[in-house]
Amino acid sequence: MPVLIRFDTPARLPEPEADRDAWSKRMGAVVARLADEFDQFFDPTATDPGPDALTPAITWTAFPALLLQGATSQEQRWATADASRSRQDEYCEWGVERDGDGVVTRVTFTCETPEYFEHLAERDPDRLLALYAELVGPQVRLEDLVVGGVYRRDNVHNRSTEGRPAHLIQRNNNLTAALRLAAEATVLRRSADGRPVTSPQELTRCGGLGEPLRNSDPQIASAVNDAAAQGAEISLADPLGLYIHRFLVGGMETPDGADPASFWTVERGTPGHVLRASYAVPAERGYRVGDVRADGRPIRFGAQLADRVSVRLTALVRPADHRPVRLPCVG
Amino acid sequence: MGSPVMDTTCAAFRRLPADALRPDAVHRFVVGEDTRLRVLDRDEAAAELGDPFATLLLLRGVFPRTAGEVLEALDRESPAGDPLRDGFFFLLGEGSQIALTPETGSVARRLRFLVARGVGAQGADVLLSAFSPDEGDVELMAWDRRSGGFNYYQTVGTSSAWVFAGNSRHALRDPTQGKGPFESHLSGTFVMKELRFPWLHWHSKAAPILPSVLSQDPALVGHPWVTGDNPQGADVCEIEVAKPGIERWARHRFDRMLADGGRIDDPARILRQVLGTPSVNIVSSQTESRDTAPGRPVDLPQTFFVDSEGLTEVLGLLPPPPFSVDGELYLTALATAGARVTDGAGFVQPGDTHFAFAVPERAFEDQVVLRQAVRVGLLTRRLAACLLMTDFPNPVFSDRRAALLAHVPPTATVADGAGDFSERMAGSITAAAPNTPEGSPEREFAARWARGEDLSPLDDELRAYYTAVGARLRTQDGVDAYVRLAESRRARVRTMPISETPLLFVTTDVPRAPREMRADATVTEV
Numbered sequence: 108m109p110v111l112i113r114f115d116t117p118a119r120l121p122e123p124e125a126d127r128d129a130w131s132k133r134m135g136a137v138v139a140r141l142a143d144e145f146d147q148f149f150d151p152t153a154t155d156p157g158p159d160a161l162t163p164a165i166t167w168t169a170f171p172a173l174l175l176q177g178a179t180s181q182e183q184r185w186a187t188a189d190a191s192r193s194r195q196d197e198y199c200e201w202g203v204e205r206d207g208d209g210v211v212t213r214v215t216f217t218c219e220t221p222e223y224f225e226h227l228a229e230r231d232p233d234r235l236l237a238l239y240a241e242l243v244g245p246q247v248r249l250e251d252l253v254v255g256g257v258y259r260r261d262n263v264h265n266r267s268t269e270g271r272p273a274h275l276i277q278r279n280n281n282l283t284a285a286l287r288l289a290a291e292a293t294v295l296r297r298s299a300d301g302r303p304v305t306s307p308q309e310l311t312r313c314g315g316l317g318e319p320l321r322n323s324d325p326q327i328a329s330a331v332n333d334a335a336a337q338g339a340e341i342s343l344a345d346p347l348g349l350y351i352h353r354f355l356v357g358g359m360e361t362p363d364g365a366d367p368a369s370f371w372t373v374e375r376g377t378p379g380h381v382l383r384a385s386y387a388v389p390a391e392r393g394y395r396v397g398d399v400r401a402d403g404r405p406i407r408f409g410a411q412l413a414d415r416v417s418v419r420l421t422a423l424v425r426p427a428d429h430r431p432v433r434l435p436c437v438g
Numbered sequence: 439m440g441s442p443v444m445d446t447t448c449a450a451f452r453r454l455p456a457d458a459l460r461p462d463a464v465h466r467f468v469v470g471e472d473t474r475l476r477v478l479d480r481d482e483a484a485a486e487l488g489d490p491f492a493t494l495l496l497l498r499g500v501f502p503r504t505a506g507e508v509l510e511a512l513d514r515e516s517p518a519g520d521p522l523r524d525g526f527f528f529l530l531g532e533g534s535q536i537a538l539t540p541e542t543g544s545v546a547r548r549l550r551f552l553v554a555r556g557v558g559a560q561g562a563d564v565l566l567s568a569f570s571p572d573e574g575d576v577e578l579m580a581w582d583r584r585s586g587g588f589n590y591y592q593t594v595g596t597s598s599a600w601v602f603a604g605n606s607r608h609a610l611r612d613p614t615q616g617k618g619p620f621e622s623h624l625s626g627t628f629v630m631k632e633l634r635f636p637w638l639h640w641h642s643k644a645a646p647i648l649p650s651v652l653s654q655d656p657a658l659v660g661h662p663w664v665t666g667d668n669p670q671g672a673d674v675c676e677i678e679v680a681k682p683g684i685e686r687w688a689r690h691r692f693d694r695m696l697a698d699g700g701r702i703d704d705p706a707r708i709l710r711q712v713l714g715t716p717s718v719n720i721v722s723s724q725t726e727s728r729d730t731a732p733g734r735p736v737d738l739p740q741t742f743f744v745d746s747e748g749l750t751e752v753l754g755l756l757p758p759p760p761f762s763v764d765g766e767l768y769l770t771a772l773a774t775a776g777a778r779v780t781d782g783a784g785f786v787q788p789g790d791t792h793f794a795f796a797v798p799e800r801a802f803e804d805q806v807v808l809r810q811a812v813r814v815g816l817l818t819r820r821l822a823a824c825l826l827m828t829d830f831p832n833p834v835f836s837d838r839r840a841a842l843l844a845h846v847p848p849t850a851t852v853a854d855g856a857g858d859f860s861e862r863m864a865g866s867i868t869a870a871a872p873n874t875p876e877g878s879p880e881r882e883f884a885a886r887w888a889r890g891e892d893l894s895p896l897d898d899e900l901r902a903y904y905t906a907v908g909a910r911l912r913t914q915d916g917v918d919a920y921v922r923l924a925e926s927r928r929a930r931v932r933t934m935p936i937s938e939t940p941l942l943f944v945t946t947d948v949p950r951a952p953r954e955m956r957a958d959a960t961v962t963e964v
Contacts, residue, residue: 180757308726357678
């Protein structure tokens with residue numbers, strides 16, 4: 108695997124050449140800074156990953172694990188997750204559309220990080236507006252998105268759990284945070300009594316690596332830390348990004364026996380790098396998402412589908428011979 | 439062929455003498471029905487076996503020896519695009535979360551694979567379990583597309599002989615129920631011991647089995663079953679394989695009853711899954727034991743305290759609040775109990791299992807039967823609620839609730855989602871109640887039944903109980919008592935076939951004794 112020439116856009120989205128370089132510089136600055144800061148985090152545009160480099164996928168469920176702990180019932184946790192984007196903290200957020208009867212007609216999931224939209228706002232506001240029109244609707248105006256020359260991530264068209272989201276807005280759901288988490292997780296830790304800290308929740312708390320009870324943070328931290336313990340160097344694979352990994356249909360039933368997987372549509376990205384997807388029943392079928400059943404229950408919440416969506420981040424592991432020293436906990 | 443086999447457990451297959459098996463042949467050994475192993479000729483095999491593993495491989499003379507060879511053969515014999523060529527690899531092991539150190543290198547982690555092929559909305563068509571891709575002793579189950587139910591197969595050692603061990607329907611009737619594979623597959627369906635986040639012993643997003651642990655087995659390093667996307671997490675197994683597979687068999691079972699004029703010859707077989715505890719799943723806190731500390735809450739599974747799956751998710755009664763205990767109280771209770779993790783062969787680690795407070799809960803396969811019994815009209819919501827509320831503080835292993843099985847009418851008929859079974863059963867219990875001692879389960883049932891169709895008073899009872907549990911969880915005495923109660927329930931599980939290693943649960947010094955929870959949330963020895 109040769110040295111990377113530049114960081115590509117998320118899912119290798121089409122991009123004018125000059126803007127493509129600008130995106131690479133934006134992310135390259137973040138990666139280079141982290142590589143300077145952490146011995147076992149490397150910059151693939153500066154260091155050859157080598158022929159033996161591995162690209163392990165780290166995946167987790169989109170439904171927020173934090174809400175499982177406080178749940179009283181299935182309906183309670185689904186309703187809570189559907190109520191606010193700020194609760195959707197697993198690098199995946201969704202919006203729900205309903206018809207006049209309140210029945211679910213479409214659920215749209217996005218894993219697209221805000222950094223790319225900030226890049227568009229800086230480089231090409233017209234393209235930003237066109238993209239919003241495509242993703243959210245034609246009612247969007249540029250002045251709703253960019254205020255005082257600054258792009259508003261949680262603008263009026265991208266803060267609701269109803270309708271169509273544009274990109275991630277939860278405060279931890281961004282690419283810079285994912286990169287920093289991966290870099291910080293390369294540091295090995297030991298407990299106060301000298302025992303190696305390796306289990307996901309304990310490692311996350313010990314290393315100050317995010318929220319121990321989320322799905323994503325402990326999973327990323329644990330995978331990176333295990334590779335670092337083997338002496339390897341770690342980065343994230345290009346194209347940098349969080350991606351929708353899979354949609355599971357086990358236990359789903361449609362009124363007419365149609366394959367429930369056939370209603371899942373990738374809207375943005377490629378099959379290997381899905382940024383956005385939605386679940387909707389084609390009009391000619393004559394029924395709605397709310398008429399589809401999952402585990403015997405009609406789909407009344409987007410979160411019922413979030414239980415079945417997984418999110419992926421792909422690490423880049425460069426075999427090396429570091430002999431890291433375990434450090435005390437910071438968290 | 440060979441001598442009669444007297445062993446009726448699932449271990450009978452491991453004891454089959456190698457010379458009794460004919461290579462490249464299908465054998466039949468349905469324990470309880472067959473007293474000895476016999477070879478099925480092609481016509482017999484074709485008449486009995488309608489699953490894709492048989493029709494694509496065995497009946498065409500393809501006899502793989504290892505799990506890996508089974509998959510290669512399915513790839514080769516299935517048409518392009520057939521779901522049988524795609525699938526998932528899962529990894530589990532009761533010692534899989536014990537970090538690899540020089541001191542733990544010899545722990546038997548019992549790492550093993552589950553492979554699912556032909557996965558769709560109804561689960562997998564072929565499932566196989568093996569300790570290694572390249573070893574024999576393969577256990578396989580495949581959905582019979584002709585007659586329904588799973589067909590169970592087994593190989594012995596590296597022989598190319600395959601043994602048909604029965605179909606799901608054999609699990610439900612004499613003389614085969616509870617024998618052979620149905621000793622652990624009690625209702626004839628797929629068993630995944632943990633069917634709830636965070637899946638203590640499975641590779642999962644919450645507790646990945648780290649590559650450093652896998653590196654113990656040189657054959658697995660870099661193997662496709664454990665590289666790239668694999669192994670998949672337990673969440674995928676639960677959603678895509680286990681739950682739909684269990685539902686598939688239960689629905690088939692009940693639909694057959696409906697097709698048979700709605701006549702149910704042995705309703706007690708169904709009610710045992712509602713009132714008894716024939717099987718369990720394992721559930722735990724979502725908190726890692728190592729992350730437990732004073733001042734930090736340890737969440738406890740709701741289903742330890744109440745059957746919230748049945749009472750709330752199926753019947754719509756009041757949901758329990760989240761239960762948790764302060765880490766200091768929990769750690770003190772563990773120390774008092776002498777809690778440690780041990781493999782029984784020299785490895786001892788003080789403290790609890792990877793995720794805290796692993797305990798049994800009512801099995802998902804039994805919950806599904808409850809839902810199906812309500813769906814077809816065998817059980818009305820009122821009867822189901824009054825049955826499950828009997829001794830509700832003890833969601834598993836309740837002798838009081840199981841005592842109501844004595845009142846199950848011998849037959850039942852349902853039509854259009856209704857029948858008179860519920861009234862007859864309730865009538866039998868309420869008629870018997872006056873002649874039973876004070877506090878009997880019959881009297882308890884009858885008191886609730888007398889309130890009629892309005893189930894809201896049941897919510898009041900649950901609310902009072904939840905409040906009492908919450909109060910007890912704030913005291914050291916209360917937490918100590920719940921740790922002892924948990925140990926009593928674990929002891930019951932240790933006598934069940936699903937308990938294959940001491941690493942399944944924590945080990946403690948709590949004296950062995952049956953214990954019960956009471957409605958005031960106190961624990962008593964019985």
